[in-house]
Amino acid sequence: MAANKRTVGIIVALVILVCVVAGANLYFMYYLNVEEAPHVSSTRALENMIRQKIRELHPVYLNRNPRLFMYRNKLLKNYKPAPYENATVLWDIANWWPQENEIYPIYDTSMAQLLQTLRLEPITKVTNLAKGTQLKLLLRLANKQKVIFKPQWYERDAVIEGAVYAGKDRHTAEVYAFYLGAVLDFRWTPIVVGRVVNLKTDIYDKGDSELKNSMTITETENGTEQYCLFGKCHYCNEEETVCGDEQNNIEGVLIYIVPGSLAKRRSPWQRTYKEDKRAPWEDDMNYCKPLKDKMETMRLLDLIDAAIFDYLIQNGDRHHYETREERLVLIDNGKAFGNPNKDHLDILAPLYQCCLIRKTTWDRLQVFSGGVLTELIDRLSKHDALFPLITDKHKRGVERRLLVVYAVVEYCMDREGDKMFKQL
Ligand SMILES: Nc1ncnc2c1ncn2[C@@H]1O[C@H](COP(=O)(O)OP(=O)(O)OP(=O)(O)O)[C@@H](O)[C@H]1O
Ligand SMILES: [Mn+2]
Numbered sequence: 001m002a003a004n005k006r007t008v009g010i011i012v013a014l015v016i017l018v019c020v021v022a023g024a025n026l027y028f029m030y031y032l033n034v035e036e037a038p039h040v041s042s043t044r045a046l047e048n049m050i051r052q053k054i055r056e057l058h059p060v061y062l063n064r065n066p067r068l069f070m071y072r073n074k075l076l077k078n079y080k081p082a083p084y085e086n087a088t089v090l091w092d093i094a095n096w097w098p099q100e101n102e103i104y105p106i107y108d109t110s111m112a113q114l115l116q117t118l119r120l121e122p123i124t125k126v127t128n129l130a131k132g133t134q135l136k137l138l139l140r141l142a143n144k145q146k147v148i149f150k151p152q153w154y155e156r157d158a159v160i161e162g163a164v165y166a167g168k169d170r171h172t173a174e175v176y177a178f179y180l181g182a183v184l185d186f187r188w189t190p191i192v193v194g195r196v197v198n199l200k201t202d203i204y205d206k207g208d209s210e211l212k213n214s215m216t217i218t219e220t221e222n223g224t225e226q227y228c229l230f231g232k233c234h235y236c237n238e239e240e241t242v243c244g245d246e247q248n249n250i251e252g253v254l255i256y257i258v259p260g261s262l263a264k265r266r267s268p269w270q271r272t273y274k275e276d277k278r279a280p281w282e283d284d285m286n287y288c289k290p291l292k293d294k295m296e297t298m299r300l301l302d303l304i305d306a307a308i309f310d311y312l313i314q315n316g317d318r319h320h321y322e323t324r325e326e327r328l329v330l331i332d333n334g335k336a337f338g339n340p341n342k343d344h345l346d347i348l349a350p351l352y353q354c355c356l357i358r359k360t361t362w363d364r365l366q367v368f369s370g371g372v373l374t375e376l377i378d379r380l381s382k383h384d385a386l387f388p389l390i391t392d393k394h395k396r397g398v399e400r401r402l403l404v405v406y407a408v409v410e411y412c413m414d415r416e417g418d419k420m421f422k423q424l
Contacts, residue, residue, distance in 0.1 A: 057410070070367075079115070090114045106187065115193050124141060128231055135236050149254055150334060153169060159341070164338070173313060177315075179377045192253050195251075204217075228242065288355075292356075300350075343397070348408055
């Protein structure tokens with residue numbers, strides 16, 4: 001009996017000891033995680049969680065969605081090139097389209113015609129546009145309609161190494177962003193077409209003196225003239241020019257100017273743009289909590305939509321965002337598609353830190369599962385002069401990231417349940 005009591009006593013003592021040690025360990029681990037290195041462990045933990053979620057993704061996310069057919073044919077019809085008679089009439093129509101941040105209607109017979117005007121109307125006057133930091137021009141088309149021009153800097157298969165915001169603009173990213181916005185019903189991007197222009201006849205000959213002074217003309221070995229442009233902007237300098245081919249043709253994009261006034265605001269998820277300095281949101285997994293009280297839910301949901309959009313195309317440069325009638329517009333998408341092999345998960349921070357998403361966005365994202373998203377954008381952009389807009393590697397990147405978005409929403413559903421979906 002006494003021996004039994006002793007055994008029980010020893011067992012109890014052992015259990016207590018184990019509990020104390022384990023408790024201390026747990027406390028130690030907690031201390032390590034939360035106090036010592038919060039960002040590393042929490043970001044890592046989140047990444048692991050998402051990786052796990054991707055492995056467990058329900059087949060509906062990997063397969064085609066039958067609901068696709070409700071949207072695909074209407075979209076294809078809407079963007080099928082259509083002849084036009086009078087460009088001015090179409091520009092008048094398009095200038096009346098914007099309402100709040102919606103820049104164009106979901107389906108409208110004038111859209112395909114409008115795209116044709118941007119592809120075909122002659123360029124009548126060219127000036128530098130010294131807005132922003134990157135090289136861009138202001139082109140005037142017939143009847144005084146103005147559009148922004150961004151030139152090609154890179155080949156489609158160039159891989160931009162370094163920070164997510166490294167390098168110069170990728171011109172076709174602006175076109176891709178337009179079609180992605182159309183498919184995902186984020187009709188908050190400017191209307192954009194690709195176009196091959198001639199640096200001599202379309203640009204130099206139509207330029208004012210300031211523009212002409214921001215170009216170089218050199219004689220080549222075979223006696224022809226080569227025209228190059230360095231432009232006028234914050235980062236513009238004579239050493240960094242864009243030049244055309246032997247005929248002085250160069251690819252670029254024409255970006256329709258969004259009518260109305262835009263306001264610029266600092267993004268709460270702005271980067272520091274210094275390799276050795278981290279922004280508060282990068283280390284604080286509870287970063288969104290105070291924002292939820294401080295910011296209108298509408299604005300927060302817009303920023304979360306924008307984060308999903310930017311993550312898909314890998315635009316990590318939305319340091320400021322612009323609003324039209326207090327709603328976010330997705331202007332400036334040129335810094336996307338830098339490196340197809342790299343996914344910067346932190347672009348999605350607004351989504352995984354806030355765990356909120358518009359119900360309409362979530363429904364729409366699910367319609368284009370199973371490889372359909374990039375396939376459809378391909379079909380829509382087939383008539384663009386710069387088709388294919390991105391390489392297959394980049395397309396695979398977009399599809400891979402769409403799965404990550406699904407996985408992050410699944411993670412948030414575990415955390416928040418249905419209350420993460422908002423109707424605003
Ligand atoms: N399609 C558009 N419609 C109306 N305004 C525009 C449009 N595109 C650009 N702008 C205006 O011009 C400014 C500069 O354009 P954009 O942001 O594309 O240039 P950027 O050189 O890439 O700038 P940053 O270096 O800040 O990224 C924008 O902030 C906006 O106010
Ligand atoms: Mn930019």
